[in-house]
Amino acid sequence: MQKTHVTATVNGDVKEFLCDPSDTLLQVLRDELGLTGTKEGCGSGDCGACSVLINDRLVCSCLVLGVEANGEAIETVEGIGEGDKLHVIQEKFLEHAALQCGICTPGLVVSTKALLEENPDPSEEEARYYLAGNLCRCTGYDKIIKAVMDAAKTMREKA
Numbered sequence: 743m744q745k746t747h748v749t750a751t752v753n754g755d756v757k758e759f760l761c762d763p764s765d766t767l768l769q770v771l772r773d774e775l776g777l778t779g780t781k782e783g784c785g786s787g788d789c790g791a792c793s794v795l796i797n798d799r800l801v802c803s804c805l806v807l808g809v810e811a812n813g814e815a816i817e818t819v820e821g822i823g824e825g826d827k828l829h830v831i832q833e834k835f836l837e838h839a840a841l842q843c844g845i846c847t848p849g850l851v852v853s854t855k856a857l858l859e860e861n862p863d864p865s866e867e868e869a870r871y872y873l874a875g876n877l878c879r880c881t882g883y884d885k886i887i888k889a890v891m892d893a894a895k896t897m898r899e900k901a
Contacts, residue, residue, distance in 0.1 A: 750811040752777070753821030761808040768792045770808035771818060779819040779848045783877070790876030793849035793856075794818050800856040802875075819848035822855055830900070831855055831893045840889035842880035850876045854890050862898055866891060 745760040752775060759774045771777045771794070780803055783791030787802040794803045795817040822829045831854050834840070841847040850873065857864060857872045864872065869890045870883070878886065 746809045748809055748812045750813065751815045753817055759808075763807065763809055765808040766804050767794070767796075767806040767808050767811055767816070768803040770811070771803060771816075774808075777818050777820050781845050781848055783845055783849075788877070789846070790849040790853060790873075791846050793852045793876065795852060795856060798856075798859070800853055817852070817855075819851050822851055829855070830896050831858070831889075834889040834893040834896065835886075838885050838889035838892065840881060840885040846876060846878040846880075850878070850886060854893065857890070858894050858897060862894060862901070864890075864894060869894075 743762050743764070746763055747758065747760055749756065749758045751757070757775060759770060761770050761774060768780060768782055771780050780794060781791040782804060783789035785804050787805040790802065792803040793800055796806065796811070796814050823832055831851055835847065835851060853873055853876050857869060861868060866887060869887055873886070873890070
């Protein structure tokens with residue numbers, strides 16, 4: 743199968759890569775671009791572990807073909823912080839111990855960023871509803887929601 747040339751902006755940097763037309767964006771991010779923060783949980787769009795932003799829209803990268811990224815702006819968990827400085831969302835996930843095995847964490851961080859950009863002051867119910875597509879088998883969600891709510895508060899105070 744002939745590979746396709748794709749150019750996309752990934753975490754603010756223009757990237758060019760070749761991929762098979764059947765490769766998912768998840769495969770391209772991990773295997774071609776070395777961005778291994780995005781995790782594969784289910785491969786069918788049910789768990790949210792592979793969540794990324796494409797043009798500020800939250801998507802499961804296992805459901806998007808790599809060739810569909812051509813010309814698009816993609817943000818992964820690696821692009822959330824600024825260099826070695828963690829984003830407030832990442833800090834709050836650590837502070838509230840809202841992670842255990844780490845498989846779901848990158849998708850939850852990206853999803854939380856999307857939520858807080860869309861709604862900077864969500865209720866707990868709204869946060870739970872928005873993050874319902876992200877499955878976690880370890881934490882029980884309470885610590886995650888506390889981290890999300892604290893991040894929202896801190897980000898509002900800094901704005």
